[in-house]
Amino acid sequence: MTIEVWPGRSHPLGATWNGEGTNFALFSENATGVLLCLFNDAGEETQIRLPQVTNYVWHGFLPSIEPGQRYGFRVEGPYQPQHGHRFNANKLLIDPYAKALTGNIRFGPELFSFPMDDFENRDRDLDFSPTDSADVMPKAVVVESDFDWQGDQHPDISWDQTIIYEVHVRGFTQQHEKIPAELRGTYAGMAHPEAIAHLKSLGVTAVELLPVHHYNKYPGHLVTTGLHNYWGYDSLAYFAPQADYSSKSGQQVKEFKAMVKALHAAGIEVILDVVYNHTGEGNHLGPTFSLRGIDNAAYYRLVETGPRYYMDFTGCGNSLNVRHPQVLKLIMDSLRYWVLEMHVDGFRFDLASALARELYEVDRLSSFFDIIHQDPVLSTTKLIAEPWDLGEGGYQVGNFPLLWSEWNGKYRDTIRDFWRGESYSLGDFAFRFTGSSDLYKDDGRLPHASINFITAHDGFTLNDLVSYNEKHNEANSEGNRDGESYNRSWNCGAEGDTKDPEILALRAKQRRNYLATLMLSQGVPMLLGGDEMGRSTQGNNNTYCQDNELSWFDWQLSASEQSLLTFAQKLIKFRQDHPIFSRHQWFFGREIHGSGVVDIGWFHPDGSEINSAEWHDSSTQAISIFLNGAEIPNLDSKGKRILDDSFVLLFNPSGKALEFIIPESVETKEWQVVVDTDHTSGFVEGGKIYKRDQPVPVAARSLTILDCPHCFSLVGFNQAENSSATSST
Numbered sequence: 001m002t003i004e005v006w007p008g009r010s011h012p013l014g015a016t017w018n019g020e021g022t023n024f025a026l027f028s029e030n031a032t033g034v035l036l037c038l039f040n041d042a043g044e045e046t047q048i049r050l051p052q053v054t055n056y057v058w059h060g061f062l063p064s065i066e067p068g069q070r071y072g073f074r075v076e077g078p079y080q081p082q083h084g085h086r087f088n089a090n091k092l093l094i095d096p097y098a099k100a101l102t103g104n105i106r107f108g109p110e111l112f113s114f115p116m117d118d119f120e121n122r123d124r125d126l127d128f129s130p131t132d133s134a135d136v137m138p139k140a141v142v143v144e145s146d147f148d149w150q151g152d153q154h155p156d157i158s159w160d161q162t163i164i165y166e167v168h169v170r171g172f173t174q175q176h177e178k179i180p181a182e183l184r185g186t187y188a189g190m191a192h193p194e195a196i197a198h199l200k201s202l203g204v205t206a207v208e209l210l211p212v213h214h215y216n217k218y219p220g221h222l223v224t225t226g227l228h229n230y231w232g233y234d235s236l237a238y239f240a241p242q243a244d245y246s247s248k249s250g251q252q253v254k255e256f257k258a259m260v261k262a263l264h265a266a267g268i269e270v271i272l273d274v275v276y277n278h279t280g281e282g283n284h285l286g287p288t289f290s291l292r293g294i295d296n297a298a299y300y301r302l303v304e305t306g307p308r309y310y311m312d313f314t315g316c317g318n319s320l321n322v323r324h325p326q327v328l329k330l331i332m333d334s335l336r337y338w339v340l341e342m343h344v345d346g347f348r349f350d351l352a353s354a355l356a357r358e359l360y361e362v363d364r365l366s367s368f369f370d371i372i373h374q375d376p377v378l379s380t381t382k383l384i385a386e387p388w389d390l391g392e393g394g395y396q397v398g399n400f401p402l403l404w405s406e407w408n409g410k411y412r413d414t415i416r417d418f419w420r421g422e423s424y425s426l427g428d429f430a431f432r433f434t435g436s437s438d439l440y441k442d443d444g445r446l447p448h449a450s451i452n453f454i455t456a457h458d459g460f461t462l463n464d465l466v467s468y469n470e471k472h473n474e475a476n477s478e479g480n481r482d483g484e485s486y487n488r489s490w491n492c493g494a495e496g497d498t499k500d501p502e503i504l505a506l507r508a509k510q511r512r513n514y515l516a517t518l519m520l521s522q523g524v525p526m527l528l529g530g531d532e533m534g535r536s537t538q539g540n541n542n543t544y545c546q547d548n549e550l551s552w553f554d555w556q557l558s559a560s561e562q563s564l565l566t567f568a569q570k571l572i573k574f575r576q577d578h579p580i581f582s583r584h585q586w587f588f589g590r591e592i593h594g595s596g597v598v599d600i601g602w603f604h605p606d607g608s609e610i611n612s613a614e615w616h617d618s619s620t621q622a623i624s625i626f627l628n629g630a631e632i633p634n635l636d637s638k639g640k641r642i643l644d645d646s647f648v649l650l651f652n653p654s655g656k657a658l659e660f661i662i663p664e665s666v667e668t669k670e671w672q673v674v675v676d677t678d679h680t681s682g683f684v685e686g687g688k689i690y691k692r693d694q695p696v697p698v699a700a701r702s703l704t705i706l707d708c709p710h711c712f713s714l715v716g717f718n719q720a721e722n723s724s725a726t727s728s729t
Contacts, residue, residue: 003038003048008061010054013333014097014239015071015142021063022142026073026095027056027326028295030085033076034058037092038069039139047074056326068250070102070139071095075294079113079128084297084307086288088113091133094290096330098140098237100253104217104244105236106136111287125284125308137289138214140237143253145341152261154345155269157205159382159405159448159524160582160634163572164271165204166456167529168231169212169245174552186247187255191262199268202532202565203572206269206382208348210457212256213272214240216280216289222545225477230547231457233350234280234316236289238334241342260343269345271382272338276320276331277354277389283317284309298324301357313354313391322355322368331355331368336377346382348407353389353396369401379403384451398439405524408436408450415454415521416465416488419513419653419701426623427615430602433625435522437586447586450523454514455531458484460541462531465489466510468496472539475546483542496539505680508560509702512677513653515568516703519575520649522583529553532568534561567682574675574683578629580644585633599631605652607661621654622698626666648706652698659695662706666692675705 008023016023024036034053038046050060073095077087091113094101109116110133114125173179173189183189190207199207211232218228232242246252260270281292291299301311301319310318321327338344349355356366372378387406388395397409414432417424431438435447443449455462460471469491473483492506511534518525529535530553537543543551557565575581587600602610603624614620629644636642648671650660662671673687678699690696690706698704 003046003065004063005048005051006061006063007052008059010052010057010059012097013057014095014099015069015140017065017067017142017144021061022065022069023059023061024050024071025057025059025097026050026075026294027298028058028075028077029056029298029326030295031058031075031077031087033089035074035076035089036060036062037072037074037134038065039071039134043135045134065142067142067144069142071142072134072137072139073294077295081125081284081308084302086113086292086296088128088288088293090130091288091293092137092139093288093293094138094237095140096238096290096294097333098214098240099143100141100240100250101138101214101237101243102141102250103138105138105289107218107220107223107287108136110136111289113288113293122285133288138236138243140240141250147254147257149257149261149343152264152343154343155205155264155267156345157267157269159446160579160584161576162206162269162382162448162524163204163575164206164208164451164524164526165199165202165529166208166210166273166453166526168210168457168551169242170230170547171552172529175549176553176555178555183247186245187241187252187259188247191255191259196262196266196268199263200266202569203576204268204527206271206345207263208271208273208384208526210273211235211275211350212242212245213238213274214242217244219280219282220287225545227477227545228547229545230551231544233275233544235275236280238274238276238330239337257342264343269382270343271346271348271384272344273348273350274335275350276322276334277349277351278312278314278316278318278320281318283312286317299327299330313357313389313394314351315390319354319357322357322366328367328371332371332375332378335372336375339377339381344381346384348384348386350386351389351394352385352387352400353394354391356396357391369404373401373403398436398443402444404445405449405451406439407456407526408432408439408452408523410439411436411450411452411521411523412454412456413488415514415517418651419510419517420488420490421621421653421655421701422488423618425616425618426602426610426620429623430615433517433521434587434600435583441586446584447522448524448584451526452518452521452523453526453528454518455528456526457528458542460487460489460539461528461535461537462511462514463507463534463536464539464541465514466507467491467536468539470495470539471541472496473542475540475550476542476544483540487541504560506701508564508680509677511564512567512682513701513703515571516675516677516682516705519571520581520705522581522587525575527568533557533565563680570683578644578647579632579634579642580627580629580647583632583634588633599628599633601626601628601663601665603663605650605658605660607663609663609665622650622652622658622660624651624660624663625649626663645707645709647708650696650698650704650706652700652702652704655700657697657699659697660704661695662690662692664692669708671696671706671708673704674707676702677704678702 050058072092074089170185174185215232216234440449
């Protein structure tokens with residue numbers, strides 16, 4: 001078959017259909033030739049040599065090629081691993097700019113650029129394999145971008161009002177009986193009215209989707225186990241939605257867009273968990289899928305003294321070479337595509353510290369951040385960093401620049417220790433509860449820089465956090481060696497399942513304690529999907545390979561699970577109804593509006609103020625916090641002052657019941673119990689009213705919230721003492 005080929009253009013990269021034909025363009029700095037490979041429905045291949053190269057971009061225009069055409073590349077060049085080059089034209093390669101792929105890789109020896117017959121040979125990657133890989137590789141697909149968005153708009157929810165729900169597209173609806181079977185576990189399932197109704201009833205404002213970039217579903221180490229990659233942190237194509245999440249073959253792009261449109265119509269933003277720090281090709285003994293065969297030395301961070309090997313800041317075998325302009329371009333083009341073409345609202349960057357490594361050390365002023373900061377599209381989206389990687393000096397909580405919010409690992413650790421009765425300092429708890437100003441304030445950032453979370457996909461669920469002391473990852477077929485061993489968890493008296501009513505009651509209360517603390521803290525709360533209804537993974541804290549009932553949501557709720565869901569719904573509404581819990585500015589520890597009262601106060605259970613010497617005290621086991629609704633520095637969208645109720649929060653993480661005294665400095669008014677986590681419902685209807693001279697009983701390991709509507713006065717407060725005591729906030 002003769003196919004006409006014109007010179008075409010060097011941009012945009014990838015396959016671009018213009019209504020008359022398709023332009024193909026691929027960057028490779030060190031290649032000697034590039035073959036475009038076209039596949040028909042029978043899988044037969046036609047190879048076409050791209051005729052032009054401009055600025056290391058190989059390109060050609062084919063007037064006969066339309067959307068739906070399947071293709072890949074073969075790239076010619078030297079196979080010299082010692083010098084960082086791993087070209088092998090026998091390997092079919094995925095276009096890094098592919099907008100869709102046909103399916104999954106079938107793992108086999110054909111995928112490797114070196115012979116696999118001598119598996120024990122550690123130098124086997126130095127040899128060359130002529131075996132062709134086309135039959136086991138997915139094919140890229142030429143797509144058209146037309147889609148009727150029907151006036152879709154970004155919800156543009158302010159950070160102050162944002163509540164994030166971290167969730168897996170497949171696991172969320174896979175067992176939802178009210179969603180048609182053919183839609184479960186798909187983008188269409190996520191867009192179904194029943195799925196959206198749950199999100200709306202819960203009150204979350206954004207879904208943070210685990211990776212949806214098309215990924216390697218069958219990595220070699222899982223092939224013999226019968227398991228496969230479920231989480232998706234092994235990207236193959238940064239522009240292509242995962243094909244398995246489409247309810248109809250070849251419709252993943254349109255279904256993803258329809259999902260975003262449906263969520264936006266419900267006022268819910270879409271944030272993507274993106275993995276630009278490494279790919280699914282692994283280390284020097286890994287397979288060849290895409291970048292390794294296109295231009296290994298350009299795309300990957302190689303060891304300077306031995307370019308046969310890869311720098312690995314992620315524990316996954318390779319790190320992208322973000323120092324290279326084309327790699328930066330790839331990432332930026334991908335991000336802009338998902339915003340402009342797919343309408344997503346923001347990104348959570350996996351192991352983001354790896355992206356900031358200009359040389360070896362993490363550089364907060366690296367090119368990656370500079371480019372995003374000035375980008376007119378990306379600088380207006382929600383940007384969230386997982387602020388660590390696995391390399392030396394990779395833990396960078398608090399060190400990301402303006403525009404960035406961060407997963408606050410210190411918040412997670414402190415609040416876990418607080419409620420399980422481990423030693424903590426009052427100052428550390430105060431920092432975390434009030435937005436972690438010690439981490440973010442000096443950088444000019446605001447409380448929303450702190451993404452607060454108790455649990456996330458990586459680790460125990462909330463139910464398991466209070467049910468297991470140890471990880472139980474035997475189902476992963478790795479001898480329980482995988483996953484974090486130090487979880488800051490407490491099983492409340494028995495490991496795993498139990499019928500002991502006292503232990504079950506304590507676990508339920510601890511779940512309420514954690515959720516309440518999360519939703520009352522300044523900053524942006526992130527809820528792990530399913531925690532609101534007691535989802536368990538049976539003590540497995542690393543379910544990356546468990547695409548089954550262990551990971552999927554169980555929508556058949558017991559009475560206790562339904563009670564927890566109701567509590568979570570009321571709790572989120574409580575936060576949204578009271579702006580005191582989502583201030584735009586930091587607490588000052590002083591009056592702001594001239595009312596003669598301060599915005600926050602810290603007290604011992606006996607009502608005495610916490611003085612400056614006690615902030616580093618780890619022996620204190622309970623604390624009360626006064627929040628003044630008359631001293632909120634925020635203004636509403638029309639510039640008007642915001643007023644709210646005032647609250648006293650009584651925290652008792654100790655193992656015995658305590659009586660709290662409403663501080664003398666709080667004017668004698670009536671305070672009503674609105675939340676008591678010792679009650680099975682959490683929220684108290686018609687709660688008891690206390691006057692200042694009445695002690696308030698707080699059960700062991702519980703939180704009580706007292707509300708005083710429009711109770712604005714805090715008189716006689718020692719301003720000098722308070723300024724030092726609240727300097728941590």
